[in-house]
Amino acid sequence: MFKVAVAGASGYAGGELLRLLLGHPQVQIGALTAAGSAGDVLARHQPHLPALADVVIQPTNPDVLAGHDVVFLALPHGASAVLAEQLDARVVIDCGADFRLIDSVAWQQFYGTEHAGSWAYGLPELATAEGPQRDHLQGARRIAVPGCYPTACSLALAPAFAEQLVQTEQVVIVAASGTSGAGRSLKPHLLGSETMGSMSPYGVGGSHRHTPEIEQNLSAAAGRPVTVSFTPTLAPMSRGILATCTASIAPGVSVDDVRAAYENAYGTEAFVHLLPEGSWPTTGAVLGSNNAVLQVAVDERVGRVVIVCAIDNLTKGTAGGAVQNMNLALGLPETMGLPTTGVAP
Numbered sequence: 001m002f003k004v005a006v007a008g009a010s011g012y013a014g015g016e017l018l019r020l021l022l023g024h025p026q027v028q029i030g031a032l033t034a035a036g037s038a039g040d041v042l043a044r045h046q047p048h049l050p051a052l053a054d055v056v057i058q059p060t061n062p063d064v065l066a067g068h069d070v071v072f073l074a075l076p077h078g079a080s081a082v083l084a085e086q087l088d089a090r091v092v093i094d095c096g097a098d099f100r101l102i103d104s105v106a107w108q109q110f111y112g113t114e115h116a117g118s119w120a121y122g123l124p125e126l127a128t129a130e131g132p133q134r135d136h137l138q139g140a141r142r143i144a145v146p147g148c149y150p151t152a153c154s155l156a157l158a159p160a161f162a163e164q165l166v167q168t169e170q171v172v173i174v175a176a177s178g179t180s181g182a183g184r185s186l187k188p189h190l191l192g193s194e195t196m197g198s199m200s201p202y203g204v205g206g207s208h209r210h211t212p213e214i215e216q217n218l219s220a221a222a223g224r225p226v227t228v229s230f231t232p233t234l235a236p237m238s239r240g241i242l243a244t245c246t247a248s249i250a251p252g253v254s255v256d257d258v259r260a261a262y263e264n265a266y267g268t269e270a271f272v273h274l275l276p277e278g279s280w281p282t283t284g285a286v287l288g289s290n291n292a293v294l295q296v297a298v299d300e301r302v303g304r305v306v307i308v309c310a311i312d313n314l315t316k317g318t319a320g321g322a323v324q325n326m327n328l329a330l331g332l333p334e335t336m337g338l339p340t341t342g343v344a345p
């Protein structure tokens with residue numbers, strides 16, 4: 001058994017981590033920590049986890065987090081970097097952005113703070129020109145979990161770039177996210193009355209901080225720089241991401257070539273599924289599962305490939321991805337403790 005701590009246990013990502021870890025046969029749950037919520041019982045913040053209802057949340061510091069095999073950090077950006085270097089755990093997995101970007105200039109531009117560095121990037125299914133990303137995660141000690149949008153968008157587009165089926169410019173992504181993607185802390189524009197029954201764009205004009213992360217992943221797949229126009233939107237649902245991705249198709253490439261590339265990339269993956277022809281991804285179908293579901297089409301009239309991907313932002317987009325990475329880091333079966341079926345209707 002591996003003793004596991006969760007920092008940020010009162011938040012959305014922390015709650016989803018604990019839901020998954022409670023069902024993991026090789027995990028013993030250790031310290032649960034937060035900031036202002038320290039001293040509360042977990043039931044006040046995570047009412048869906050009765051097995052941990054009476055556990056008292058502790059403050060987040062290196063002493064409380066010492067003596068664990070694995071520490072998950074589900075903290076706001078910036079908080080992980082400060083803490084990470086003081087942790088003694090064999091494996092530390094950061095759900096935040098602090099260690100995702102390789103390029104410190106892009107970090108400065110989009111986050112406006114000093115770059116903390118980069119850790120192994122935790123998207124095992126990502127095809128890169130240098131081989132599968134999974135190889136870098138087996139036995140890794142420090143792992144950066146991707147952002148939720150980059151997870152969906154990179155899984156959607158990477159095989160097309162890895163097989164050189166699309167052009168590296170004029171890639172356009174519009175993605176919708178549920179409101180839990182913004183975290184639990186109070187934000188006036190995310191009150192129920194602002195979001196119920198209404199969709200809205202944000203981070204428009206190439207300003208969203210996930211843009212360089214998506215470009216980093218697609219450039220790794222293509223083996224050359226890729227630029228992306230990314231527009232996120234907020235949808236009136238608590239969970240889920242639906243990413244619609246389009247790119248100019250390379251000369252002579254058919255829809256059969258595109259389908260074959262995705263079958264080849266994901267045919268043996270447990271969590272990433274190309275749907276049968278005629279079926280399209282929905283966020284409802286992946287709710288609570290660690291799945292990413294995809295469909296591809298070619299719009300021959302405009303010469304563009306269209307790829308749609310759905311994930312649950314809190315599962316494959318954060319906590320499920322984090323547990324998948326823990327399994328790889330510890331040498332456990334990659335799928336251990338992770339749901340491969342959703343909840344419907």
Ligand SMILES: NC(=O)C1=CN([C@@H]2O[C@H](COP(=O)(O)OP(=O)(O)OC[C@H]3O[C@@H](n4cnc5c(N)ncnc54)[C@H](OP(=O)(O)O)[C@@H]3O)[C@@H](O)[C@H]2O)C=CC1
Nearest residue numbers: 008010011012013034035036037060074075096181183184
């Ligand atoms: N929500 C999502 O879909 C996704 C989230 N992530 C990332 O996961 C991380 C957590 O996100 P999320 O759970 O949504 O956020 P929440 O706002 O829901 O939770 C944040 C957690 O961090 C704690 N916290 C806040 N400030 C500090 C601090 N200075 N020191 C220690 N603990 C602190 C909070 O405790 P307290 O209650 O005491 O304030 C709370 O437990 C973020 O980095 C986010 O970017 C990644 C992918 C998707």
Ligand SMILES: CC(=O)N[C@@H](CCC(=O)OP(=O)(O)O)C(=O)O
Nearest residue numbers: 096097147148149177178181182
């Ligand atoms: C709806 C919403 O606000 N979503 C968040 C992304 C959530 C996520 O994956 O982001 P990080 O781990 O990078 O914080 C946003 O747009 O900033």
